[in-house]
Amino acid sequence: MASYDNQNLLSGGGGRTNGGNISIVSSRSAGTTNNETEKSPFLEKTEPVRLTPGWEENNLPNDELNFKGMTMERAKMELNPPRDKLLLVFLTLMIHGVGTLMPWNMFITAKSYFVDYKLSQNYTGVESEYGTYFLSSVGFASQIPNLLFNWLNIFINLGGNLTKRIVYSILIEVIVFVVTVVLAMINSSEWPGAFFWITMTTVVILNMAGGIYQNTVYGMAAKLPFKYTGAVVLGSNISGTFASIISILSSQFASSVRTAAIYYFITAMFVLLLCFDTYFALPLNKFYRYHELLKEKEIESNQRANMGARPPYWTIFKQAFPQLFNVFFVFFITLAVFPAVHSDIKRSDPDFVIGDDLFVSICCFLTFNVCAMLGSLLTSWVTWPKPKYLVWPVVLRAVFLPLFLFCNYQPLNISRVLPVYIDHDWVYWGIGIVMAFTSGYFSSLGMMYAPQSVEPQYAMTAGMFAAAMLITGIFSGILFSMVFPMVVQYNFLEWLH
Numbered sequence: 001m002a003s004y005d006n007q008n009l010l011s012g013g014g015g016r017t018n019g020g021n022i023s024i025v026s027s028r029s030a031g032t033t034n035n036e037t038e039k040s041p042f043l044e045k046t047e048p049v050r051l052t053p054g055w056e057e058n059n060l061p062n063d064e065l066n067f068k069g070m071t072m073e074r075a076k077m078e079l080n081p082p083r084d085k086l087l088l089v090f091l092t093l094m095i096h097g098v099g100t101l102m103p104w105n106m107f108i109t110a111k112s113y114f115v116d117y118k119l120s121q122n123y124t125g126v127e128s129e130y131g132t133y134f135l136s137s138v139g140f141a142s143q144i145p146n147l148l149f150n151w152l153n154i155f156i157n158l159g160g161n162l163t164k165r166i167v168y169s170i171l172i173e174v175i176v177f178v179v180t181v182v183l184a185m186i187n188s189s190e191w192p193g194a195f196f197w198i199t200m201t202t203v204v205i206l207n208m209a210g211g212i213y214q215n216t217v218y219g220m221a222a223k224l225p226f227k228y229t230g231a232v233v234l235g236s237n238i239s240g241t242f243a244s245i246i247s248i249l250s251s252q253f254a255s256s257v258r259t260a261a262i263y264y265f266i267t268a269m270f271v272l273l274l275c276f277d278t279y280f281a282l283p284l285n286k287f288y289r290y291h292e293l294l295k296e297k298e299i300e301s302n303q304r305a306n307m308g309a310r311p312p313y314w315t316i317f318k319q320a321f322p323q324l325f326n327v328f329f330v331f332f333i334t335l336a337v338f339p340a341v342h343s344d345i346k347r348s349d350p351d352f353v354i355g356d357d358l359f360v361s362i363c364c365f366l367t368f369n370v371c372a373m374l375g376s377l378l379t380s381w382v383t384w385p386k387p388k389y390l391v392w393p394v395v396l397r398a399v400f401l402p403l404f405l406f407c408n409y410q411p412l413n414i415s416r417v418l419p420v421y422i423d424h425d426w427v428y429w430g431i432g433i434v435m436a437f438t439s440g441y442f443s444s445l446g447m448m449y450a451p452q453s454v455e456p457q458y459a460m461t462a463g464m465f466a467a468a469m470l471i472t473g474i475f476s477g478i479l480f481s482m483v484f485p486m487v488v489q490y491n492f493l494e495w496l497h
Contacts, residue, residue: 082286089288090231092278093221097235098242099275100214103173103206104146105243106268107138108339109365110261113184114199117257124192132412134196135340139478141203147475149211150468154461155313162216163279169213170276176206177269184261215467222451222463223295224288227380229451229463233444234376240369242271248361298457311461320453320462323387326394326446327466328473333397334439335477337404338368341484342432348408348423363429368436375440379448387449394442400435407431411485418488443470 084090107114111134117123119131153165179202188195221229246267254260282288317324342364347356354362385393406421407428422428450466451459 082290084285084287089224089282089285090228092282093217093224093228093231094235094238095278096217096275097232097237098239099170099235099272100210100217100232101236101239102243102268102271103176103203103210104142105240105369106265107142107203108135109240109243109247110264111135111339111343112251113257113261113264117261118188118195119192124189126192128192130192130196135343136478136482137196137200138203139340139475139481141200142207143471143475143478145204146207146211146214147468147471149208150215150464150471153212153215154464154468162220165212165216166279167276169209169216170272170279172209173206173213174269174272174276176202176209177265177272181262181265181269184258184265211471214471215464218447218467219460219464222460224291226448226452229466230376230379230444230448233440233447234373234380237369237373237376237440241366241373242369243268244361244365244369248358248366251361295460301457311458313461316454316458316461317465320450320465322391323446323450323453324465324469326390327443327450328469328476329394330397330439330443330446331470331473332477332480333400334435334443335474336480336484337400337435339364340478340481341404341409342368344409344411345404345407345428346410347425348420348428349425352425363425363432367429367432368439371433371436372440375437375442376444378441379444383445383448387453390442390445390449393438394446397435397438397442400431403431404435405484405488409484409488411488414485414489416488417490 115131115134119128119134121127180199183195183198217232218229221232246264250260250264250267251257254263283292343360345360345364347354347359352359403422405418408420408423410416422431447463447466447470451462454462
């Protein structure tokens with residue numbers, strides 16, 4: 001009897017069952033001795049017990065293996081999808097959105113610190129062109145590495161896995177801000193040239209890390225419902241508002257420009273450290289883990305279908321191109337006028353409610369960043385127009401290019417010949433508000449629509465393409481803004497005649 005039970009069990013018969021419970025009769029319990037076990041021909045060739053051999057023979061994937069690899073927590077999430085309680089994931093991605101553009105916003109908003117203090121003739125004792133070309137130089141130093149690394153990060157896994165890319169990028173940015181704070185503490189009046197080029201080098205390093213960080217965050221947000229990509233865009237707009245408010249507060253309450261700059265840049269370090277901490281809190285959230293699980297299933301299914309083939313980048317780009325163009329053109333128009341043109345528009349009415357000392361800080365930087373933030377926030381409730389028609393209002397925003405030139409735009413060291421057609425400060429402020437609001441609103445819509453325009457398994461790649469097009473639009477707009485001083489100097493309207 002003992003040998004029969006072993007034979008029946010090892011040949012796949014499954015032993016005796018009682019109500020679906022398997023009862024395995026061992027040789028020892030049936031009276032078989034060790035010697036008998038050694039002599040048994042059935043036990044010489046041992047193999048694992050197969051309850052249903054068809055599963056293992058067919059090598060089916062995990063989701064077809066009747067809960068194989070399924071934990072209780074995962075099963076519960078499958079049956080009852082978790083919600084984003086207290087909007088913790090939304091707020092975390094918004095914080096990372098703040099961090100992605102923090103370096104860029106901190107440097108351009110600190111224009112007065114660099115141009116009017118560190119590189120000014122009053123501080124250095126010599127006349128130089130470092131201050132004249134500082135903002136455009138920062139633009140190139142920022143966006144060329146940012147552009148390069150954003151595009152490379154789509155095709156090449158720069159910096160390892162997701163955690164390494166985000167952690168190393170943030171740590172590098174923190175170190176660069178430490179160097180910037182040290183430079184603010186040191187008296188650099190005797191070496192303005194060295195200060196200028198050290199600052200440009202730190203900007204390059206900062207944006208190399210920032211390019212990888214920004215692209216990775218948008219790819220991470222693309223795993224979640226599309227409004228979470230909007231959270232990153234919202235955060236990037238809040239970043240500018242935050243930088244503007246900190247700049248105004250530090251300049252008003254600090255005892256000197258030097259002290260104000262130290263507090264200003266230290267604040268950026270704290271924001272980046274907050275991004276560092278909140279990233280490690282994401283995997284603890286059930287909502288985030290649930291959507292990671294869904295994305296892993298899609299990737300696993302796609303790998304089985306394509307046998308590990310690389311994503312069809314050209315196909316993804318073509319499918320997402322209408323929204324990629326929208327993202328590009330919104331930022332192209334915005335950066336063509338902000339901050340280069342916008343920050344050089346002077347007050348026309350000496351009795352205007354805002355004085356000269358705060359006119360640029362409030363009417364340019366604070367207004368733009370607050371209104372862009374509100375426009376981006378609106379997309380959480382309103383998504384109009386739909387993807388097919390978004391291109392029309394995006395293209396119409398090109399009207400802001402001549403409108404800003406018609407205002408009292410006075411570039412540094414340039415004699416304006418073009419007449420000032422809009423000399424009413426309230427009208428100029430209204431134009432700035434509309435430009436900023438539409439920038440935040442339409443850019444958020446484009447970034448949210450892009451991952452939806454491709455198949456679900458390619459949403460992350462489409463999100464990374466959108467982030468790269470965002471940076472391309474910024475870079476192209478900055479490049480194009482260099483034309484405007486010549487336009488007002490030589491009166492382009494006369495050329496048209």
